[in-house]
Amino acid sequence: MESKSCAARSTAVTKDRPDATFRSDAADLVTQLSPTPKTKPDVVDFGTVFTDHMLTVEWNANEGWQSPLIRPFGNLSLHPACSALHYGVQLFEGLKVYRGNDGRLRLFRPILNMSRMAKSAERACLPAFDQSELLECIRRLIEIDQDWVPHSDSAGLYIRPTFIGTEPSLGVRKPAHALLYVILCHAGSYFDTEVRALSLWADPKYTRAWKGGTGDCKMGGNYGGTLFAQYEAGSCGCQQVLWLYGEDHQITEAGTMNIFLHWINEDGDEELATPPLDGIILPGVTRLSILELTKKWEEVKVSERYVTMGQLCSALQQQRLMEMFGSGTACRICPVGSVVYQGKHLELPCQEKHSLSSRIATELADIQVSRLTRARTIATSTF
Amino acid sequence: MESKSCAARSTAVTKDRPDATFRSDAADLVTQLSPTPKTKPDVVDFGTVFTDHMLTVEWNANEGWQSPLIRPFGNLSLHPACSALHYGVQLFEGLKVYRGNDGRLRLFRPILNMSRMAKSAERACLPAFDQSELLECIRRLIEIDQDWVPHSDSAGLYIRPTFIGTEPSLGVRKPAHALLYVILCHAGSYFDTEVRALSLWADPKYTRAWKGGTGDCKMGGNYGGTLFAQYEAGSCGCQQVLWLYGEDHQITEAGTMNIFLHWINEDGDEELATPPLDGIILPGVTRLSILELTKKWEEVKVSERYVTMGQLCSALQQQRLMEMFGSGTACRICPVGSVVYQGKHLELPCQEKHSLSSRIATELADIQVSRLTRARTIATSTF
Numbered sequence: 001m002e003s004k005s006c007a008a009r010s011t012a013v014t015k016d017r018p019d020a021t022f023r024s025d026a027a028d029l030v031t032q033l034s035p036t037p038k039t040k041p042d043v044v045d046f047g048t049v050f051t052d053h054m055l056t057v058e059w060n061a062n063e064g065w066q067s068p069l070i071r072p073f074g075n076l077s078l079h080p081a082c083s084a085l086h087y088g089v090q091l092f093e094g095l096k097v098y099r100g101n102d103g104r105l106r107l108f109r110p111i112l113n114m115s116r117m118a119k120s121a122e123r124a125c126l127p128a129f130d131q132s133e134l135l136e137c138i139r140r141l142i143e144i145d146q147d148w149v150p151h152s153d154s155a156g157l158y159i160r161p162t163f164i165g166t167e168p169s170l171g172v173r174k175p176a177h178a179l180l181y182v183i184l185c186h187a188g189s190y191f192d193t194e195v196r197a198l199s200l201w202a203d204p205k206y207t208r209a210w211k212g213g214t215g216d217c218k219m220g221g222n223y224g225g226t227l228f229a230q231y232e233a234g235s236c237g238c239q240q241v242l243w244l245y246g247e248d249h250q251i252t253e254a255g256t257m258n259i260f261l262h263w264i265n266e267d268g269d270e271e272l273a274t275p276p277l278d279g280i281i282l283p284g285v286t287r288l289s290i291l292e293l294t295k296k297w298e299e300v301k302v303s304e305r306y307v308t309m310g311q312l313c314s315a316l317q318q319q320r321l322m323e324m325f326g327s328g329t330a331c332r333i334c335p336v337g338s339v340v341y342q343g344k345h346l347e348l349p350c351q352e353k354h355s356l357s358s359r360i361a362t363e364l365a366d367i368q369v370s371r372l373t374r375a376r377t378i379a380t381s382t383f
Numbered sequence: 384m385e386s387k388s389c390a391a392r393s394t395a396v397t398k399d400r401p402d403a404t405f406r407s408d409a410a411d412l413v414t415q416l417s418p419t420p421k422t423k424p425d426v427v428d429f430g431t432v433f434t435d436h437m438l439t440v441e442w443n444a445n446e447g448w449q450s451p452l453i454r455p456f457g458n459l460s461l462h463p464a465c466s467a468l469h470y471g472v473q474l475f476e477g478l479k480v481y482r483g484n485d486g487r488l489r490l491f492r493p494i495l496n497m498s499r500m501a502k503s504a505e506r507a508c509l510p511a512f513d514q515s516e517l518l519e520c521i522r523r524l525i526e527i528d529q530d531w532v533p534h535s536d537s538a539g540l541y542i543r544p545t546f547i548g549t550e551p552s553l554g555v556r557k558p559a560h561a562l563l564y565v566i567l568c569h570a571g572s573y574f575d576t577e578v579r580a581l582s583l584w585a586d587p588k589y590t591r592a593w594k595g596g597t598g599d600c601k602m603g604g605n606y607g608g609t610l611f612a613q614y615e616a617g618s619c620g621c622q623q624v625l626w627l628y629g630e631d632h633q634i635t636e637a638g639t640m641n642i643f644l645h646w647i648n649e650d651g652d653e654e655l656a657t658p659p660l661d662g663i664i665l666p667g668v669t670r671l672s673i674l675e676l677t678k679k680w681e682e683v684k685v686s687e688r689y690v691t692m693g694q695l696c697s698a699l700q701q702q703r704l705m706e707m708f709g710s711g712t713a714c715r716i717c718p719v720g721s722v723v724y725q726g727k728h729l730e731l732p733c734q735e736k737h738s739l740s741s742r743i744a745t746e747l748a749d750i751q752v753s754r755l756t757r758a759r760t761i762a763t764s765t766f
Binding site for chain 2: 045048050074075076078081083086088089092158160168169171173181205206211214228230231255
């Protein structure tokens with residue numbers, strides 16, 4: 001057992017502390033190229049086809065971080081008692097790399113993912129890591145598999161950093177062994193159907209996250225626990241769950257997306273609203289980008305606030321709702337077409353064009369593939 | 384994607400449905416013995432030393448359950464995108480096998496574990512399995528590693544059935560591939576110290592489980608999310624967390640144990656109380672056994688009811704608390720010596736002998752190693 005407290009782990013530390021940094025100098029990053037590169041498929045489902053290589057970095061409490069390794073994509077060999085498989089000591093991130101019109105590859109705001117990953121690691125009692133060194137390793141991995149990044153105006157290659165406890169024993173305790181790895185995959189189409197607007201099922205009997213829990217981190221347990229509700233949504237003819245919270249049925253998230261409402265609020269103001277980061281909401285990178293973009297436009301009031309199902313129903317009845325949409329790295333911007341709630345089928349306004357969501361989606365895609373001039377872009381990393 | 388709804392998975396099904404049963408006839412159970420049996424250690428920590436063999440059974444949506452395999456204990460080869468590692472699609476069970484005074488091996492109420500495992504599987508959207516066939520495979524595994532069962536009046540060999548989603552893709556959906564496996568290990572001492580009475584830290588800022596969540600199932604995410612609070616408890620000089628719920632700070636569980644209070648309640652009745660199974664409490668096998676035993680004794684009122692921290696504090700002040708104790712398969716019966724709550728250090732009465740908890744512990748141990756006559760035992764499986 002380590003003597004260091006968890007709290008100390010939240011800080012990125014310098015290289016002279018052996019237990020909390022990658023040794024990611026070119027001399028230390030070991031690269032083993034795949035002798036058998038795969039054929040790249042055209043159209044596939046999200047997250048089903050992986051590139052030729054992966055990054056792995058091992059850690060243990062005695063020796064700290066080991067040298068990062070880029071190696072041919074392949075299975076992991078894990079102890080059957082490891083804490084990732086028994087106690088959900090696991091977390092992940094999701095980001096994309098895009099091929100710009102100028103041919104260069106750009107990661108969309110990767111620092112935000114690294115920083116969120118560090119927060120998830122602290123919450124999961126996994127060790128601290130140097131965020132910029134991990135990002136450099138990811139950049140090297142993408143460089144090797146760069147032919148996999150789509151030649152596309154909108155599609156990117158999906159990057160999945162993953163961090164798991166590999167402690168080979170069954171005591172419920174902080175792991176003394178861990179593995180950080182990164183895999184890359186075709187992003188494809190996230191939802192099964194090509195229907196543009198999602199149908200959501202809102203039932204308070206299932207709760208995605210709660211105060212004092214882990215809903216604001218990307219820990220695995222937040223997701224596996226939602227499958228059952230997702231399939232109940234399916235049996236009610238809906239595609240995803242609209243997650244509610246509390247006795248007043250606050251709207252929190254939709255499926256694995258953050259949620260936005262564009263409406264005329266109770267005070268008569270045109271408003272773009274999304275729930276505040278109060279511990280049960282995932283701090284999405286797309287969510288933050290939408291807030292920053294729309295605030296900069298200074299056209300509508302932009303709020304982080306609670307909205308209840310009752311308020312949504314009133315707005316619908318009084319024709320004050322312009323649209324509702326989800327946001328996420330995998331699904332991008334996804335308008336909501338209908339909500340099933342308390343036996344009622346609520347049809348939501350959903351315009352194909354000229355909506356705020358389509359304008360946001362276009363602007364984000366423009367930034368991602370660098371169609372906009374540098375001055376107007378959100379910071380992106382370039383290779 | 385499968386077309387079957389989740390709801391159909393809760394029912395144990397017959398052998399003519401290829402996707403939902405083990406083929407565990409002697410002809411189908413393949414056994415590969417280890418060529419290098421390990422030396423059996425004397426005293427070890429809980430869950431750190433494993434026996435020579437393990438059971439694995441694979442499932443996929445197209446072909447159903449494959450033949451069970453008993454093979455030398457060793458690492459699992461897992462796809463790096465598998466849903467057990469990303470989305471916490473995982474669950475486990477914990478039970479023990481004891482060597483009786485008559486030399487026979489007995490599992491303590493294994494049917495209850497199989498049934499709870501089936502419920503966890505339904506909640507995790509993992510496939511249904513035949514409970515009695517799985518139990519028969521476990522029995523065969525123990526038979527092979529029977530020399531590992533301690534010659535002890537009280538200690539047993541710990542059995543860890545585990546069930547994980549092995550879907551090799553990143554979409555958040557019901558897995559079409561899964562692996563059920565069982566490992567056996569030395570139970571050792573569950574807590575680090577040999578102190579008889581636990582110190583608990585009760586702070587409402589962390590919540591173990593929530594209504595509408597998965598707290599009543601043995602899914603991994605329920606455990607990894609608690610590590611951070613456990614270490615905060617440690618930094619406050621306590622061994623475990625006393626989990627509270629709601630604005631009235633209801634007492635729910637302690638660490639990974641169910642919790643019991645033996646007290647004179649508000650109405651002046653001597654009572655043994657434990658929280659009811661209302662969705663946030665794990666339905667423990669030891670918990671149920673304690674309820675059944677003490678009800679049969681007809682000496683104190685036995686209640687499944689809510690008790691708040693306020694009620695506990697009043698009882699302490701008025702000297703109405705006899706004792707508080709946790710229960711679980713790994714830790715057995717564990718008296719609580721103190722609770723840190725709202726800046727106060729509450730000392731709890733804790734008798735070494737003649738307490739209700741020590742009487743329950745003795746009776747349970749007697750049943751487990753079959754010191755009692757058959758007529759007085761709770762049903763146990765014998766080999």
